[in-house]
Amino acid sequence: MRKTETTSTEIKQLAYDTGFDLCGVTSPEIIPAAAERYRQWLQQGYHADMAWMAASQERRSDPSSLMEGVRSVIMLGLNYYSPNAETMPVGHGRVSRYARGRDYHKVIGRMIKALLRKIETTINRDAVVMPDMARHFKWWVDYGPFLERTYAERAGLGFIGKNGMLINRSFGSWVFLAEIVTSLPLEFDQADPKDHGRCGKCRLCIDACPTGAIVEDGVIDARRCISYLTIEHRSDIPAELAAKIGDNLFGCDICQEVCPLNQKRATLTAHHDLLPGKGVGESLDCHKLLNLGSREQFLTLTAGTALTRPKLDGLKRNARIVLDNQDQAS
Numbered sequence: 410m411r412k413t414e415t416t417s418t419e420i421k422q423l424a425y426d427t428g429f430d431l432c433g434v435t436s437p438e439i440i441p442a443a444a445e446r447y448r449q450w451l452q453q454g455y456h457a458d459m460a461w462m463a464a465s466q467e468r469r470s471d472p473s474s475l476m477e478g479v480r481s482v483i484m485l486g487l488n489y490y491s492p493n494a495e496t497m498p499v500g501h502g503r504v505s506r507y508a509r510g511r512d513y514h515k516v517i518g519r520m521i522k523a524l525l526r527k528i529e530t531t532i533n534r535d536a537v538v539m540p541d542m543a544r545h546f547k548w549w550v551d552y553g554p555f556l557e558r559t560y561a562e563r564a565g566l567g568f569i570g571k572n573g574m575l576i577n578r579s580f581g582s583w584v585f586l587a588e589i590v591t592s593l594p595l596e597f598d599q600a601d602p603k604d605h606g607r608c609g610k611c612r613l614c615i616d617a618c619p620t621g622a623i624v625e626d627g628v629i630d631a632r633r634c635i636s637y638l639t640i641e642h643r644s645d646i647p648a649e650l651a652a653k654i655g656d657n658l659f660g661c662d663i664c665q666e667v668c669p670l671n672q673k674r675a676t677l678t679a680h681h682d683l684l685p686g687k688g689v690g691e692s693l694d695c696h697k698l699l700n701l702g703s704r705e706q707f708l709t710l711t712a713g714t715a716l717t718r719p720k721l722d723g724l725k726r727n728a729r730i731v732l733d734n735q736d737q738a739s
């Protein structure tokens with residue numbers, strides 16, 4: 410393979426042609442300050458019961474460790490925003506936006522495979538030796554041992570806000586992230602996060618979080634985060650926190666909804682599979698969830714969406730909490 414001035418530009422164009430909303434290229438070098446923040450985050454126990462976040466510390470801090478001969482990181486972003494209806498039916502619990510349509514891991518995974526086929530065609534056109542794609546490209550969406558927001562910021566996709574989210578100048582923080590590491594020596598983007606805005610003195614997200622999960626600027630204590638409690642946590646939720654979960658049945662968007670940058674920048678997603686109508690929708694009937702008797706019934710409702718993650722027991726636990734909270738409020 411050879412290095413060309415235009416390869417990065419070409420790859421970005423191919424990413425946009427495939428439907429990605431954002432693409433930037435950066436170096437796989439360790440970012441010492443980010444690795445240190447991540448180490449401290451683990452040391453404080455902010456990862457809660459997500460043992461995999463601790464187990465992958467070394468690999469997650471160093472993208473070069475993920476494949477032999479990594480020379481570049483291609484960061485990708487996809488806008489998933491859809492608005493809320495004005496009201497939610499009584500007895501329903503809210504599903505956070507990222508999970509309303511088809512499972513984004515699958516949607517983006519398919520897109521990355523399509524992008525890699527296009528890249529392969531382009532390289533074959535230029536290369537003297539045809540590359541073995543599997544040896545030169547590896548990719549992940551969310552589940553890889555990768556500090557996605559950190560490298561997305563360095564690749565020019567946005568800036569990291571006080572709510573910890575990667576905020577983009579066109580779409581706000583309503584973007585999924587994914588990455589391809591490659592042995593291709595690409596040109597890196599020279600990014601300045603400030604081009605995407607700044608939080609300044611604003612601390613609306615910190616003040617709005619019902620459970621006080623944003624413990625410092627950009628630092629989330631997962632043990633208190635409603636997203637963690639309703640999706641990743643496997644046992645009972647302490648009563649003090651359950652009472653603050655409100656209507657949130659699966660995940661939470663509060664720290665993103667109150668962000669003034671997000672309110673201005675939110676743009677309806679162009680990706681139909683991510684729309685609520687393609688998955689479980691904006692909210693679910695908690696009584697119906699509590700009446701689901703079997704795994705088959707649960708899968709009829711949730712298969713192909715992110716809601717399989719907490720399993721039937723987890724969703725039922727959340728449904729009981731939402732109904733209790735609605736009873737208390739009425």
Ligand code: B12
Pocket residue numbers: 442443444446447450459462505506507550551552553554555556557558559569572573574575576582583584585586587626627628629631634636637640641659660661662664
């Ligand atoms: C574990 C995890 C969680 C956990 C822990 C959250 C957390 N903050 O770490 C839980 C379950 C709580 C969670 C919740 C959510 N998540 Co999540 N999660 C992840 C995952 C798998 C790893 C994150 C991680 O590495 N955490 C460790 C900490 C130390 O890293 P970090 O938060 O990224 O912080 C880094 C930087 O922010 C920076 N930093 C830290 N402090 C500061 C301070 C300043 C001032 C600056 C400049 C930088 C900075 O340094 C850190 C280390 O590099 C990523 C996917 C991935 N592979 O990266 C998705 C990911 C971060 N999640 C995502 C989403 C969508 C969510 C939710 C919105 C889902 C929802 N609606 O319920 C919430 C948002 C909660 C929040 N405000 O962060 C998206 C975020 C997209 C974006 N635009 O930012 C990701 C990238 C998944 C994806 N592929 O799209 N998540």
